[in-house]
Amino acid sequence: MQQFFPGTEIDEAVQWRHHLHQNPELGFEEQETSAFIAARLSEWGYSVRTGYGKTGVVGTLSRGTSSKAIGIRADIDALPILEQTGLAYASRTPGKMHACGHDGHVSMALAAARACSRLNFDGTVHFIFQPAEENEGGGRAMVEDGLFRDFPMDAIYGLHNWPALELGQCVARDDQMMAAFGTFEIKITGRGAHGAMPHEGADPIVAASQIVSGLQTIASRNVSPLQSAVISATQIHGGDAWNVIPEDVVIRGTTRWFEEDVGAKIETRIRALATSIATGFDCTATVDHHFRYPATINDPGCAAIVRNIASTMPGIEVVDAMPSMAAEDFSFMLREKAGCYFWLGAQKAGRNPGLHSAYFDFNDALLPLGAQMWVSLVNDQLKVA
Ligand SMILES: [Zn+2]
Ligand SMILES: [Zn+2]
Secondary structure, three states: OOOOOOHHHHHHHHHHHHHHHHOOOOOOOOHHHHHHHHHHHHHOOOEEEEEEOOOEEEEEEEEOOOOOEEEEEEEOOOEOOOOOOOOOOOOOOOOOEOOOOHHHHHHHHHHHHHHHOOOOOOEEEEEEEEOOOOOOOHHHHHHHOOHHHHOOOOEEEEEEEEOOOOOOEEEOOOOEEEOEEEEEEEEEEOEOEEOOOHHHOEOHHHHHHHHHHHHHHHHHHHOOOOOOEEEEEEEEEEOOOOOEEOOEEEEEEEEEEOOHHHHHHHHHHHHHHHHHHHHHOOOEEEEEEEEEEOOEEOOHHHHHHHHHHHHOOOOOEEOOOOOEOOOOOOHHHHHHOOEEEEEEEOOOOOOOOOOOOOOOOOOHHHHHHHHHHHHHHHHHHOOOO
């Protein structure tokens, strides 16, 4: 396996990562991050498009005569979390933090882009720096801006660091990687009353309790035992006093599934259960359910390409794993274009705070492995004949 990086370039990629970690920006606000990325890509001879999908950047490099093209995507946004790591390079902005490792994803892709600028290949590589992966759907924004029209490509690839796997373990499944997700809000309206005289009102708290219990039956009674579904009520708000039955209660939560018919079933059943249970308690319920991200589904051919490359690389071991019920907006790109989203294990010795923890820190030992994966992919897919 060809080694594409001098060690000094990896040291520099670690410095970029720490710089980005100190300067996190939330979804669709990644102005400084985008400028940082664009400056480097331009320096290495890429044709650079900024402001794509609001704050995204695409760097394109073509060599030779082949019309073959691939896309490599890195997400660039941070999360609204108050960092607690105490690191020398911790976030300088209280309440914003790279707690999902997107700082590492950017640095890997940049290190790979630099190595590709001196690589002899035949075709076109697009490095796609996507904004707003967390909740806001920056992947969709780029697709809607015309990503696959303006930057034609045969396939697109993305990766995520995965602290639950040992360093260098690689999972590229043939189909399901990450679930689809939705959000729901149920508002239950009853009639408030004195807490000592409940019979004079219609208690939305009792109705809400029964609705939360009822929601548990969707996965167990309405979805096939051979399919996956999650309905989690994550908030209940209602009442202000010890002795007052409130007028209304709000329940909010999240839903997860893979197959579209399961998503549709979940929505239908939340609505039916909430409204009918509320009616049974002399209350009313309104239900909002929003489909947010589709499921992240790989193309088996592209997944095989990733596994083949990974299996030749020192420090990387191809393993199998179950998909995750977490979600990922790379799904909007995979819905339009064949591709593969894979995980690279990122465990460190000692404690391993998970993604989105205030104690999370991207494992810098993964930087050379991820960067090497990307350049190897370009070297393999855009091979000089
Ligand atoms: Zn995340
Ligand atoms: Zn992430």
